[in-house]
Amino acid sequence: MNVAVIGTGYVGLVTGTCFAETGNHVICVDNDPAKLEKLNQADLTIYEPGLELLFYRNIAKKRLSFTDDLNTAVLSSEIIFLCLPTPQGEDGSADLRYVFAAAKEIAAILKKNESRIYKILVNKSTVPVGTSSAVKSILSKEGITYVDVVSNPEFLREGFALEDFMRPDRIVVGSESKVAIEKMKALYEPFVRQGNPIIEMDPASAELTKYASNAYLAMRITYMNEMASLCEKVGANVDLVRIGMGTDNRIGKRFLFAGIGYGGSCFPKDVNALIRTSIEMGSEMKILTTVDKLNKERKLLLVDRVMQHFDNNVKGKQLTVWGLAFKPNTDDMREAPSVVILNRLLELGAKVVAYDPVAMKNAGFYFKGSVQYADDEYAALKGSDALLVVTEWNEFRNPDFNLLKSNLKEPVVFDGRNIFEPEKMKELGFTYYSIGRKPIIAKMAQGL
């Protein structure tokens, strides 16, 4: 099939590449000239494990191309995917200006063209209930009645995007049109050969399914964060509680890790958009209002611990931060806890040295003060008063603890992701703070 993907960011680039990999001809459109220049030189614009190989292969096979020419992309494609940003608006709702602007441009292109060939316009962006029908109205106002609109929310996780796209748990397709649903099934057939379902539904249900899923996952994380705080009070270990809970099939093991708050380009804005929809519809989901509030507070937890440790004064202290990305295996820093933590530490007068395996190139945009960046995780520690573990990259999990200790001025670690074992840290003589487990103060560890 000939496919167009409008918006070549984290979702669009993965979507376009994966559809090309299954033999389709894909034109990716973007309006960011700098991004297009890189992509047209076969230079990847995002970090996503496994993407490189498929990206190069499909460019070489001429199945994947990049352009700013929406006209050609629309007219030559049977299926047009919108993978555009839907950022949080001022009132918390999803800002649909990019989606509607693209729909209007597409309507204008089709109006000028006489051919009236059947097409499908697919919304892959995360959008509130009613967006499909609003897009349909934009088209029909211009007399375009031969284009079907489909809601096909995307569930991929950054860091596992290839795996998720190539072998999705399920694909949700929402449309009033049987023809469109059959075409979508044909396009997705190579990805569901193991029998995972393509779930057909009405557009409103498809749109809501995406928000319902993300908000539920955000709620699970927040629940475990609350549980961790209780564990600290009662002397329990949240990691053991997590395993005890997660082995119950009704609960499941995933998304039960306590930490320093969820971030990323999806959960925070999607929780807020769902809250907004629920309020507008007179059915406020108060549980989510609480989740959002708690998560914002949670991002400052490590700062509170640091302040407590340093008697409320970090002026002149040098603090090392391991990890800036909102989670491992991505360079995405949107809404990352690191942004809140580092900006607060800088405000409080600390000097911050950071290291992240891939996100440092994006970091400058997010910090209000000056952060020093190190070439590797050990160099980042030199002369620091403490280490803060903010993102749980695998390469941080089993460090050379002797080097870690000798590079730090004081052996103090604030672990926001529970990547180290308290017992081991005790043996090594660290003052070690983690999440939902008793803190270890070095003096106690040495029996003093």
Ligand SMILES: NC(=O)c1ccc[n+]([C@@H]2O[C@H](COP(=O)([O-])OP(=O)(O)OC[C@H]3O[C@@H](n4cnc5c(N)ncnc54)[C@H](O)[C@@H]3O)[C@@H](O)[C@H]2O)c1
């Ligand atoms: N990132 C994720 O993990 C993820 C997962 C599932 C769903 N989503 C949803 O998918 C959508 C896209 O997210 P993303 O993370 O890929 O965003 P992104 O910001 O990485 O990418 C969006 C792209 O659209 C381009 N763009 C903006 N306006 C354009 C226009 N008029 N014409 C052409 N290109 C235009 C931008 O330049 C950018 O490259 C959002 O609704 C998001 O909520 C994201």
